[in-house]
Amino acid sequence: MQSYLDFEKPVADLEGKIAELKAMAAADQAVSIDEEVNRLSSRAEEALVEIYKRLTPWQKTQVARHPQRPHLSDYIKSLITEWQPLAGDRKFSEDAAIQAGFGRFNGQPVAILGQEKGNSTETRLKHNFGMARPEGYRKAVRIMEMADRFNIPVISFVDTAGAYPGIGAEERGQAEAIARSTEKSLELGVPNIAIVIGEGGSGGAIAIATANRVLMLEHAIYSVISPEGGATILWRDAAKAQDAATNMKITSADLLGFGVIDGVIPEPTGGAHRHPETVLASTRDAISSFLADFAGKGRLEVREHRREKFLAIGSTL
Known part of the structure; x- marks a missing residue:
C-alpha cells in the first residue's frame, strides 16, 4: 500500500478515487471505468510531476526519509550475488545497524558496508533505525582492513540520521570509532565508492563515506546535522526545521555545486520508493562505471586520488 507524504495530498486524492473506481468495477462487472481511470491517472501523473519539479529542501528531506524507500538490504538483494555478511567487531559485540561483508558485483569480488534502517517495527528496532554504535564502525574498519589486504574494492551505502548518541555508545568511544573508520576509509589502497541512498547524517555517515567517489541519489540529503537538530541549536526551536533545511544546503544539487559530492543518481518522478x-538499475550503472574507471590503478594512485579529492573541497569557492 502506497504511503503518501503530506505535500503529496493532491496525488493521494486522485489515486484514492482510482482505487475506489476499481473496487466498484470489481463488485459490478457491468460498470465501465476505463475512460475515467485513464483520465484520473493522467491527472495524478501530471500532479506528481508538478510537485516533484519544485520540491523544497525540507520536502526532499521527507522523501529521503520515506519508509518505503529502498534500503541497504534491497540494494544487496538486487546488486550483489554470493553475499556473505560478517558480524562483530572482535572487541565488544555485533551491531546490526551497520551491515558489512563480501559478495560479488557483476561477478567481481567486492566488500559492502552500509547502514540498514529496517522496514518494519521489528526490523527497525533490530537495526536501531540505522544509527550505529561504536562496534558497528569498528566492524566496518575490520571489513575494510580485510578488503585492503585482499585487494577488493569497497562499496558503501549510506543511510543514517547519525551515529547513536546514547550514553553506552559514548562510554565505548563513539567519536574515536567514527574517527578510526574515517581514517581507514582515507588510507585504503583499494578503490572505494560511497552512495548516499537516503539520509547522510553527520559523522555517522562520513565514517563510511570518505571515498574516491561519493554519489547521492537525487532526493537524498547529506549534512553535518539533521534539520531538526540544526534548528534546535540555531533558533532553539525544532519546529524551524524547514528553515534549517533550506539554509544548510543539504540537497544533492547544492552539494554537487560545492564539490562535496562527485555525482547525482537521478530518481524517477515520485522518488525512489515509487519505482x-x-x-537500483541506475545505481548498478554508477558502480559499474566507477569500477571500470579505477580498474588497473595502483594502490598509491588510488590513495593519492582520494587525498587530493578531499583537499580540493572548498578550494574554488
Whole structure:
C-alpha cells in the first residue's frame, strides 16, 4: 500500500478515487471505468510531476526519509550475488545497524558496508533505525582492513540520521570509532565508492563515506546535522526545521555545486520508493562505471586520488 507524504495530498486524492473506481468495477462487472481511470491517472501523473519539479529542501528531506524507500538490504538483494555478511567487531559485540561483508558485483569480488534502517517495527528496532554504535564502525574498519589486504574494492551505502548518541555508545568511544573508520576509509589502497541512498547524517555517515567517489541519489540529503537538530541549536526551536533545511544546503544539487559530492543518481518522478527497480538499475550503472574507471590503478594512485579529492573541497569557492 502506497504511503503518501503530506505535500503529496493532491496525488493521494486522485489515486484514492482510482482505487475506489476499481473496487466498484470489481463488485459490478457491468460498470465501465476505463475512460475515467485513464483520465484520473493522467491527472495524478501530471500532479506528481508538478510537485516533484519544485520540491523544497525540507520536502526532499521527507522523501529521503520515506519508509518505503529502498534500503541497504534491497540494494544487496538486487546488486550483489554470493553475499556473505560478517558480524562483530572482535572487541565488544555485533551491531546490526551497520551491515558489512563480501559478495560479488557483476561477478567481481567486492566488500559492502552500509547502514540498514529496517522496514518494519521489528526490523527497525533490530537495526536501531540505522544509527550505529561504536562496534558497528569498528566492524566496518575490520571489513575494510580485510578488503585492503585482499585487494577488493569497497562499496558503501549510506543511510543514517547519525551515529547513536546514547550514553553506552559514548562510554565505548563513539567519536574515536567514527574517527578510526574515517581514517581507514582515507588510507585504503583499494578503490572505494560511497552512495548516499537516503539520509547522510553527520559523522555517522562520513565514517563510511570518505571515498574516491561519493554519489547521492537525487532526493537524498547529506549534512553535518539533521534539520531538526540544526534548528534546535540555531533558533532553539525544532519546529524551524524547514528553515534549517533550506539554509544548510543539504540537497544533492547544492552539494554537487560545492564539490562535496562527485555525482547525482537521478530518481524517477515520485522518488525512489515509487519505482525502486529504476533506481537500483541506475545505481548498478554508477558502480559499474566507477569500477571500470579505477580498474588497473595502483594502490598509491588510488590513495593519492582520494587525498587530493578531499583537499580540493572548498578550494574554488
